[in-house]
Amino acid sequence: MSTTSTAALATGTANAAKLFVAALAFTSAYVGFSAYGNASSAARPARSFTLSAREVPVTETMDAPAKAGTLTLSVLAGGGAACARTYVARTVVVNPDPAEPVQYGWKLARWSPATKTWRTYLVAYDGFAGATRNVEWRPGLAGNPGRYRVELSVKGAKTVKSEPFQVSC
The missing domain is CATH 2.60.40.10 (Immunoglobulins)
Known part of the structure; x- marks a missing residue:
């Protein structure tokens, strides 16, 4: 093998190793942020409350039924x-x-x-x-x-x- 091909092979291997390390770092960062996001998005405990209503009596009276043409x-x-x-x-x-x-x-x-x-x-x-x-x-x-x-x-x-x-x- 010639020295030129040995140098090219060593340089290619070094570049592949750098890409592999970069991909590994990116993947671990992604997994870490995903775990952080999932941990902070946990469901909050449900709050319960009671609605109340009160009955209000009708206070109006209608003297005569409505007729057409009369207000x-x-x-x-x-x-x-x-x-x-x-x-x-x-x-x-x-x-x-x-x-x-x-x-x-x-x-x-x-x-x-x-x-x-x-x-x-x-x-x-x-x-x-x-x-x-x-x-x-x-x-x-x-x-x-x-x-x-x-x-x-x-x-x-x-x-x-x-x-x-x-x-x-």
């Missing part, structure tokens, strides 16, 4: 703060075309003495499919005395308005 308005008892109250508006919506869904919108309007017009204060929209449905809306007022009314507009029908009511603190 029934009532106040929920126990409104909380001095001027915070929740109102309940109810009616029956009759779908002008029962084969199609109907859309309707609630509006709480406030009287503006400056412009002498009813101005929109709160709105809500909904809809259903079918011939008729009892619907209700619960707008809340807090700290804003004035004269209000509830309006219900049904697509394809006339807008229904409640009698005006006064909110005072």
